[in-house]
Amino acid sequence: MTWEQLWEQFYYHLRIKRRAKTTLHFYGTTQRALGRFAAAEGSLPDTPEAVRVLHLRAFMTWLEVQGLAAGGIHAHVRSLKSVFAWARREELLSADPSLRLERPTLPRHRLATMTPESVASLLTAARRTAQPLRDVAVLLTFFDTGLRLEELITLRREDVRPEKGVLRVIGKGDKERSVPIGTKALTAINSYTLRERRARHEGVRELFLGRSGLPMTRSCISILLERLAAQTGHQRAQATPHTFRRGFAVEFLRNGGDVFTLQQILGHSSLEMTRRYVNFLDEDLKVAHLRFSPGDRL
Template identity: 70%
Template sequence: MTWNELWEHFYYHLRIKRRAKTTLHFYRTTQRSLQRYADATGALPESPAAVTVTHLRAFLIWLEDQGLAPGGIHAYVRGLKALCGWTHQEELLPRNPAARLERPTLPRRRLPTMTPEAVGRLLAAASATDQPVRDTAVVLALFDTGIRLAELIGLTLDDLQPERGLLRVIGKGDKERSVPIGSRALGAVTSYVRRERRARHAGVRHLFLSRLGQPLTRSGISIRLSRLSEAAGFAREMTTPHTFRRGFAVEFLRNGGDVFTLQQILGHSSLEMTRKYVTFLDEDLKAAHLRFSPVDRL
């Protein structure tokens, strides 16, 4: 069996399991990088059955030499472990060469988090764009709901439930859930639908559209956020969709929400996943210390 055949078996399994397109894209990126390594070095056996953990470790070292950060290498390890684990389980490989493949240690740094002050600056920048009502609605919807980028661009007009203050969202694994949306964000979205949304034809039901009346894509949202961040004076990494998602989680808890409700809103299968998104800011830690300082209470 060739590498391409092995990957195709794996992709068929992922499609049967109804994995998201972004998940398939992640594994295809791993496949392409592994092929580039094989072409550049000739160090990867042509038959997957002959691969050992030593070959895979050499691939990771090559990635590091190419300048890839530990987080990126960690992702490739996850991809290789998933591929090799499944193909061994299905008896397509005689053994699992990735069973002893180590994940690199990741630095524990606080990730960028959107704040209400930053949102205010983004809204000011959005008011000066070519589609100010849409861009305002996108910013407020991201910050008020914490939905993922794929979930945002997948919203349709039928997913709006203004009378209930909810959005119907299709998340990872094709799982449906209801996400609350506040009155201000909902007002911005409905205002966009009434005033600025112009579909190219009646069959276009997606909520957020480009100037040409077609559904906005991942790159389209990325370009809009990049331009807004530049106009507002932010570094690009401060305004990624996941920055909004983390900011929503922090503000939800800061304003009195509970972690179990937050888990349902974010669409997480476990509380551990939710915890990773919650990065409290310095002022929260300081406020807690003022209340509970051991020395001050002596």
């Protein structure tokens, strides 16, 4: 089996499992990086069957020399482990060369999280854009629901159900779920729909549209958030769909929500996945210490 055949069969497997386009893009990034490594170093065997863990470690070292951070290398390791483990289960390979491939240790930095104060400043800037009603609705929907980027841009008009106070969302793996949404966000969506949304033709069913009347893309959202961040003095990394998602999770728990409901809203298959999104700020830790301090209870 050639490398091309291996990747082709793996992508076919992912499509059968109805994995999202972003998932296929994730593995495609590793495939392209591995191809560049093979072209630059010439040390990667011509067939996957001949690959050993030493070849994969050499690939990781090459990525580090190229300047890739530990997080990026960690992602490539996860990708390779998934591909080779799948190939071994399918008996396409006689052995899994990635079994002993070590994942790099990741620095335990607190991830950027959107705060209510930051959202307020971004909303102020959004009200001055060329499409203020749309942009305000986008920000409020992100912060009030914790939707993933792909879930937001594929949201359709009929998915908004104000009578129930929920959105019908199609998440990863083509799984459907209902996501609660508050009055302010619903009002913003309604104002945008009535006064500003202009579809190019009747076949455009997506809720959030660009100036052309066609659905917003990932790059449209990225450009919007980048511009709003620059106008409000935020770093680019502080205003991303995932910082909104983390901010939603933190505020949901701060306001009395429970982690099991949060898991359902975020569309996670396990509590461990939900836990990764919850970055409590220092204030929360201090409040918890005041309530449960062992020293104070002596």
